[in-house]
Amino acid sequence: MRYNINVLVGDFSMAGRAVSGRRKAVRRFAGETAASILAENDFGRGREVIVLSGGDFSSVDWIDALTDYIGPCHGVIATWTAAAAAADLDRVERWIGENRILSCEWIVDRSFQNRQPAICQAFRDRFGDASIRVAATHAKFSLLWNDDGWRVVAxxxxxxxxxxxxxxxxxxxxxxxxxxxxxxxxxIFAAQQLGLGFESDAGAAMALKALKRKALTERAEREGIGVMSEVSLR
Structure with missing residues (x-):
């Protein structure tokens, strides 16, 4: 049976969960640093911090401050673009050289290469296509983890x-x-061969299509429709 995405829409969102009593939500617009915000809100094991800021620090500053708690760790960084952040890429590369970040995987949007091809090529040369996947994405998040049991989502x-x-x-x-x-x-990494997302829009679209296809199959099974043999995705 053939299903069209316009008829059966895949939902690959995270599951709902109860609000945690170990969460702190704050507003900080007086020049606070990432490190000071985490410290004053008692970030640590099993803790969650949510903050609105006035742009006084970057996502790389946020990750840097988190690694002070976690110690040497592996990382995933998903961002729409890294084109305007040469100095921040320098910092990530330095973390790897210092074993602060033991390994780093990246998810970036296809438009990164289209808008800034020279910077994108330098990015690929630094981190290698094996560590990068290109997708139709606007999501910004990081995952940080190590053998000491830290499992941090930012x-x-x-x-x-x-x-x-x-x-x-x-x-x-x-x-x-x-x-x-x-x-x-x-x-996402399994859905795309090395470097393919940089070569064409079709290659970059593979990741999102794979997520939708998996979600559609799981939904069909959940609702008793049966496993789909083919999914039409636009």
């Missing part, structure tokens, strides 16, 4: 660079949320 409205606008930053040491996000990252 969600932001910001790209890597600092931007003098109201921005949203979040961090949670939450194994369940981490597992769901990590599974999605694994699906």
């Amino acid at each position: 969600l932001t409205s910001a790209n890597l660079n600092q931007n003098s606008r109201i921005e949203f930053f979040h961090a949670a040491d939450d194994a369940d949320l981490f597992t769901q996000m990590r599974e999605m990252v694994d699906d």
Whole structure:
């Protein structure tokens, strides 16, 4: 049986969950740093911090402050673009050289290459196509984890660079949320061959199509429709 995405819409969102009593939500518009916000709100094991800021720090500053708590860790960074953040990319590369970040995987949008091809090529040369997937994405998040049991998810409205606008930053040491996000990252990496997303829009579209196809199949099974042999995706 053939299903069209316009008829049966795939839902690959995270599962709902109860609001945690270990969450702190704050507004900080007086020049606070990422490190000071995490400290004053007691970030740590099993803790979650949500903040609205005035753009006084970048997503890389946020990750940097989180690694002070976590210690050496592996990372995933998803961002719409890294084009305006050469200095921030320098910092990430330095973290890897210092074993602050033990490994780093990236998810970026196809438009990154279209808008800034020279910077995108330098980005690929630094981190390697094996560590990068290109998708139709506007999501900005990071995953940080290590063998000591840290499983941190960081969600932001910001790209890597600092931007003098109201921005949203979040961090949670939450194994369940981490597992769901990590599974999605694994699906994206499995859906695309090395470098293919940089070569064409069709290659970049593979990741989102794979997520939708998986969600449609799971939904069909859940609702007793049966496993779909083919899914039409636009």
